[in-house]
Amino acid sequence: MMNTERLTNQDIQRAGVLLKAGEVVAFPTETVYGLGADATHEEAVQKVFVAKGRPADNPLIMTVADAEQLTNFVSVSEAAKALIDAFWPGSLTIILPIKPGQVSMMVTGGLDTAAFRLPDNETTRAIIREAGVPIVGPSANTSGKPSPTTAQHVWHDMQGKIAAIVDDGPTQVGVESTVVDMAADVPTILRPGAVTQQQLEDVLGIHVLDATSTMSVADDVTPKAPGMKYRHYAPDKQVVMFDRLDALALKVSLAPTDVVMAQEETLQRMALPLAQTWSLGTTLENATEQLFAGLRYYDDVAHVKTIYVEKMPPIGLGKAFNNRLGKASGNQEYQG
Numbered sequence: 367m368m369n370t371e372r373l374t375n376q377d378i379q380r381a382g383v384l385l386k387a388g389e390v391v392a393f394p395t396e397t398v399y400g401l402g403a404d405a406t407h408e409e410a411v412q413k414v415f416v417a418k419g420r421p422a423d424n425p426l427i428m429t430v431a432d433a434e435q436l437t438n439f440v441s442v443s444e445a446a447k448a449l450i451d452a453f454w455p456g457s458l459t460i461i462l463p464i465k466p467g468q469v470s471m472m473v474t475g476g477l478d479t480a481a482f483r484l485p486d487n488e489t490t491r492a493i494i495r496e497a498g499v500p501i502v503g504p505s506a507n508t509s510g511k512p513s514p515t516t517a518q519h520v521w522h523d524m525q526g527k528i529a530a531i532v533d534d535g536p537t538q539v540g541v542e543s544t545v546v547d548m549a550a551d552v553p554t555i556l557r558p559g560a561v562t563q564q565q566l567e568d569v570l571g572i573h574v575l576d577a578t579s580t581m582s583v584a585d586d587v588t589p590k591a592p593g594m595k596y597r598h599y600a601p602d603k604q605v606v607m608f609d610r611l612d613a614l615a616l617k618v619s620l621a622p623t624d625v626v627m628a629q630e631e632t633l634q635r636m637a638l639p640l641a642q643t644w645s646l647g648t649t650l651e652n653a654t655e656q657l658f659a660g661l662r663y664y665d666d667v668a669h670v671k672t673i674y675v676e677k678m679p680p681i682g683l684g685k686a687f688n689n690r691l692g693k694a695s696g697n698q699e700y701q702g
């Protein structure tokens with residue numbers, strides 16, 4: 367077991383020293399916490415796979431402090447540049463073709479493309495500047511579990527396994543960045559997030575495909591984002607999604623070991639004991655920010671057997687919410 371250091375957003379220098387020494391440091395972003403390591407240092411990257419228990423064929427995001435850092439690894443097309451100008455720093459990860467030999471196979475999983483992201487968080491950027499290299503940044507959870515939105519979540523999964531955790535408070539968005547493949551013939555969303563299809567189309571001026579609305583996660587197909595084929599974002603407890611129109615039918619069939627995560631309006635209609643509920647607030651932003659925190663909380667409450675979670679309207683950020691909920695529940699739906 368490693369002695370995991372607890373750092374704050376004042377300890378940028380210490381985080382940089384550890385990263386430069388090839389150690390793994392968990393860092394905040396505006397979406398979820400990430401597991402950082404020097405992307406140009408093979409053994410350091412290897413440690414990230416070990417800490418997460420992540421399959422080696424699932425490529426990692428390279429997190430950069432500014433768009434300049436990209437030029438060593440890729441040539442940036444006009445369209446990619448437009449996205450960078452519009453959305454960076456922010457919750458958009460861009461897949462680009464790499465210059466041969468410039469990115470470690472360990473990072474790309476052997477693909478001829480790589481994923482890049484510039485987070486909207488000053489602490490993240492300061493850490494990367496201090497390290498002086500791009501850092502890989504998969505979500506800082508054990509592979510398959512919900513992504514961490516607080517430093518405590520990271521501690522739960524990673525203490526003893528990594529060198530340090532930088533605590534910068536709860537994240538703002540709550541789900542991982544949108545992943546858009548700009549190496550494909552047509553720009554394609556591989557993972558929905560806070561940057562929506564409509565926003566991408568407005569900037570690019572062309573149609574953007576959303577692979578996640580049709581993609582099968584069956585084992586016999588190879589999805590474009592290798593990460594999408596694994597069971598994901600899932601607590602150990604059973605998760606079932608429900609439609610708000612079925613809220614009252616659900617209330618009648620609830621067992622004392624069941625809990626409900628829903629928006630305020632729905633919770634008020636259901637009038638359940640407080641101990642049995644987790645509020646997803648009043649907006650899509652609230653709901654998305656709270657989803658993983660609620661799932662992680664109930665996963666550790668011994669008597670809870672099933673977590674029912676309200677689906678969101680499938681527009682904008684609602685697509686990202688429903689995508690993560692679908693994976694957490696294995697697409698199990700309450701039939702009212």
Ligand code: TXA
Nearest residue numbers: 397399400425479480481503504505542543591592593
């Ligand atoms: O918000 C986020 O993006 C967070 C924070 C920490 O920055 N990071 C994150 O990383 O979610 P990760 O590694 O958990 O997810 C990266 C996703 C995976 O589904 C992976 O398969 C996909 O991006 N990916 C990475 N490189 C790729 C590539 N070259 N082609 C296709 N998909 C790729």
Ligand code: MG
Nearest residue numbers: 504505513542
């Ligand atoms: Mg992840």
